[in-house]
Amino acid sequence: xxxxxxxxxxxxxxxxxxVDFAGWDMPVQYTxxxxxxxxxxxxxxxxxxSHMGEIIVYGDDxxxxxxxxxPQDIKKLTDLxxxxxxxxxxxxxxxxDLIIYKLEDNKYLIIxxxxxxxEDLNWMVRNKCGFxxxxxxxxHNYSLLAVQGxxxxxxxxxxxxxxxxxxxxxxxxxxxxxxxWISRTxxxxxxxxxxxxxxxxxxxxxxxxxxxxxxxxxxxxxLGARDxxxxxxxxxxxxxxxxxxxxPVEAGLAxxxxxxxxxxxxxxxxxxxxxxxxxxxxxxxxxxxxKNIARHGYEVYYNNNKAGIITSGGISxxxxxxxxxxxxxxxxxxxxxxxxxxxxxxxxxxxxVVKRPFxxxxxxxxx
Amino acid sequence: MNESMLCTKTHEYVLEQGDxxxxxxxxxxxxxxxxxxxxxxxxxxxxxxxxxxxxxVESVKAASEVYMPISGKVVEVNExxxxxxxxxxxxxxxxxxxxxxxxxADQVEFADLMDYSDYKEEVxx
Numbered sequence: 378x379x380x381x382x383x384x385x386x387x388x389x390x391x392x393x394x395x396v397d398f399a400g401w402d403m404p405v406q407y408t409x410x411x412x413x414x415x416x417x418x419x420x421x422x423x424x425x426x427s428h429m430g431e432i433i434v435y436g437d438d439x440x441x442x443x444x445x446x447x448p449q450d451i452k453k454l455t456d457l458x459x460x461x462x463x464x465x466x467x468x469x470x471x472x473x474d475l476i477i478y479k480l481e482d483n484k485y486l487i488i489x490x491x492x493x494x495x496e497d498l499n500w501m502v503r504n505k506c507g508f509x510x511x512x513x514x515x516x517h518n519y520s521l522l523a524v525q526g527x528x529x530x531x532x533x534x535x536x537x538x539x540x541x542x543x544x545x546x547x548x549x550x551x552x553x554x555x556x557x558w559i560s561r562t563x564x565x566x567x568x569x570x571x572x573x574x575x576x577x578x579x580x581x582x583x584x585x586x587x588x589x590x591x592x593x594x595x596x597x598x599x600l601g602a603r604d605x606x607x608x609x610x611x612x613x614x615x616x617x618x619x620x621x622x623x624x625p626v627e628a629g630l631a632x633x634x635x636x637x638x639x640x641x642x643x644x645x646x647x648x649x650x651x652x653x654x655x656x657x658x659x660x661x662x663x664x665x666x667x668k669n670i671a672r673h674g675y676e677v678y679y680n681n682n683k684a685g686i687i688t689s690g691g692i693s694x695x696x697x698x699x700x701x702x703x704x705x706x707x708x709x710x711x712x713x714x715x716x717x718x719x720x721x722x723x724x725x726x727x728x729x730v731v732k733r734p735f736x737x738x739x740x741x742x743x744x
Numbered sequence: 745m746n747e748s749m750l751c752t753k754t755h756e757y758v759l760e761q762g763d764x765x766x767x768x769x770x771x772x773x774x775x776x777x778x779x780x781x782x783x784x785x786x787x788x789x790x791x792x793x794x795x796x797x798x799x800x801v802e803s804v805k806a807a808s809e810v811y812m813p814i815s816g817k818v819v820e821v822n823e824x825x826x827x828x829x830x831x832x833x834x835x836x837x838x839x840x841x842x843x844x845x846x847x848x849a850d851q852v853e854f855a856d857l858m859d860y861s862d863y864k865e866e867v868x869x
Contacts, residue, residue, distance in 0.1 A: 405805070406778055411804065601778070605804060691804060
């Protein structure tokens with residue numbers, strides 16, 4: 378049985394094309410993925426991402442418990458700060474990628490991928506032994522609305538929220554007299570916020586945001602554009618670019634791993650070894666040198682030898698070319714500027730290794 | 745769309761034009777695909793049998809094969825949609841055909857094709 382968010386009727390009324398995503402009937406597009414993508418890069422877009430999971434971890438041992446689960450140092454979080462994390466298994470493989478917020482001492486909020494909530498909860502429960510901690514799945518109580526784009530913060534400020542939280546910070550707030558949590562995060566590479574609201578108010582908030590956002594050029598944005606936006610920003614998608622056999626180091630996420638954390642965590646041995654001695658596969662960015670589109674699962678070749686696989690690929694509406702993320706064997710002579718090939722319908726097509734992100738990010742402004 | 749064209753269950757159409765046949769995908773298929781960003785067409789002179797994949801059309805989300813409604817030899821391809829795939833999404837644009845073929849297909853090959861009106865009824869339910 379496909380699940381529906383509390384905004385499902387709104388999407389249908391707006392004429393969205395609905396598709397199954399991780400067991401949820403979600404809007405893939407309202408008008409056009411390319412138009413919606415440009416709306417978010419140029420003005421502001423409203424996304425329903427209520428399928429995502431919210432997990433509260435609280436108790437006297439909440440901090441040491443979370444520090445056992447992720448390579449990041451949760452000790453360093455101050456109240457209302459957030460950190461991008463990976464839930465790692467004993468081999469350092471990624472069970473899920475998460476955002477963990479410290480709400481207060483001994484109380485943390487985790488935002489998890491819709492497709493991984495059950496695995497996350499199972500893993501947390503399996504690791505709970507010896508910790509005085511409670512794990513509560515709040516996913517069914519909350520809706521999550523993302524407001525993203527260069528005009529997103531202007532819109533939220535116009536609604537009376539004077540002090541927007543800085544990047545990767547959350548705060549309690551009120552929008553249209555509704556209590557919400559406002560987080561300065563997103564999955565588009567643009568500035569903006571994600572708003573956590575109890576389900577019973579989500580339809581009201583959705584309508585009000587679309588109405589108040591009109592002068593800012595707001596439009597509802599489907600998951601299709603969410604995917605092209607995150608790809609341009611080279612943000613990983615769990616299930617495509619991340620899985621249980623890939624470590625944060627291999628995934629190009631070493632920057633997010635704490636190098637100073639003294640506590641042991643699941644996978645620490647493997648991750649430390651990779652940090653020290655390097656990895657046998659790594660994530661790279663590619664741009665196609667012809668009109669062909671590399672897609673998830675296509676093989677990558679270097680000097681006529683199979684060298685890896687495309688994990689995400691598609692068009693870049695902003696660049697006007699086709700881009701991809703791929704895992705390749707660690708080849709010494711391969712670097713940015715190198716030409717490699719992608720097998721597309723039984724033919725090899727040239728691609729160039731390029732820097733990630735593919736489009737400059739525009740979200741690390743703490744104004 | 746032309747009422748006299750015949751359609752497949754996989755959303756291609758074929759339209760008789762004198763001694764040639766024009767082949768393309770239906771307006772319903774285009775609508776379902778959304779933004780079309782890539783079209784690959786065969787070379788003039790290549791031959792395909794009925795139900796064989798002869799072209800690729802890609803939306804933002806995915807790549808799809810396009811199949812021959814009837815057998816035939818390609819005599820013309822529509823380079824305009826290769827160079828500007830977005831033409832297919834342009835409601836005001838004409839000439840959204842993919843290829844023109846010469847065919848000696850017999851009645852058996854036409855037997856499972858639907859009249860446009862029947863096709864429309866089927867896809868719109």
